[in-house]
Amino acid sequence: MRRVARDLGVSPMALYWHVASKEDLLRLMVDAVEGEIEIPQPSGDWRADLTATAHGYRETLLRHGWMTSLIGHRRSLGPNELPHIENSLAALDHLGVTIRQAFNVLMAVETYYLGFAIREQQELAAERANTRLRPAQVRKAIMGEAARLRAEDLYPHVAELFEEGQFLTRDERFDFGLARLLDGIQADLQAGVASKVEP
């Protein structure tokens, strides 16, 4: 509060004319960011639409790293969230799917990209903490840890993982999990439609 006021060149108490409390301000901030998320118009390709929404969500939370620390308790459900839900539901329309099914799908996908945004933020924080170490040093530290595990006969799979040097980038990981989830959803929807068409 005091810092915000200072940045605005105003006394701390001036804020309380516009905002009921710090908590209130934080809620408004969360809602504002929610409003920033780009939501594509339904294109007829639900996979593409949900994927685009997921990317938009991730990108926005990446741009405002502080969001992930607030989103844990503060749920906006403000007016900025409705269009988001609306368009995701609309993307699933024309698929022979009930609104309940569409909702379940939407929830599952939201869950995924929310989780990813948070993991990502954790990773970025960890990387920032290691900012002084050069990549080669990090690699060396990990190999050392792997060797220790090997020596103590602990967690062989983790050791193998540490020794493996090549990983997907975060972007690729995001798309991999999302694609698998959408694959599973697609198969489920098709099975549902099929069972409705065939007697």
Place this chain on the structure above:
Amino acid sequence: MRRVARDLGVSPMALYWHVASKEDLLRLMVDAVEGEIEIPQPSGDWRADLTATAHGYRETLLRHGWMTSLIGHRRSLGPNELPHIENSLAALDHLGVTIRQAFNVLMAVETYYLGFAIREQQELAAERANTRLRPAQVRKAIMGEAARLRAEDLYPHVAELFEEGQFLTRDERFDFGLARLLDGIQADLQAGVASKVEP
């Protein structure tokens, strides 16, 4: 800090003998909870194993609601996380899968249940805030909101969703999304194995 000290019947500064700072204490708390999570031994059925791990994770984070507000910035990566990773990787062993593939799968699944735990906490917080309202009143308020949307010709899918009264329980939603994700992963693994076997 002061409250912890009081609960321990000790002066606030006594804590600083055992702990470097509040931040340090929080990290230790996160790690301790991570250690509480039940991790099943690999049974040969990787789906069952990952599902059980997911349930254990969700349950533990549900038991310690404060976790979701800390997990946003504080990543433990302490010793209590390694067995968790180890067993999940081990569950995916014997599937003709490289360690990298197993890691990608693990990450996707973790992402899902982390996201779910956080969404769940948001929902519980919202419900707690509405604790004085009886379920029938909540239902009525939602229907009123739906009517308003209808009247203003806004968000028809959301309105339809509000009017729909029957939803999956949280447990069912958790399992639905998780099952879809595992379906997609399974199909991907099988395709990978098939393409390796056939020339």
Place this chain on the structure above:
DNA sequence: ACTACCAGTCGTACGCCGTATAGGGATGGC
């Protein structure tokens, strides 16, 4: 011209918080 009112701001003060610093007491080894 005078008043009433309102939006918006400010200064002061209270009670929290985390923690830096310095200083005990107990215990056990020499």
Place this chain on the structure above:
DNA sequence: GCCATCCCTATACGGCGTACGACTGGTAGT
């Protein structure tokens, strides 16, 4: 008897969110 080690306490500092009350400028009504 002396010292080191462990564990704890008292005090104090600077920062926080915000309750309270007073101030200012502008607009509207009479």
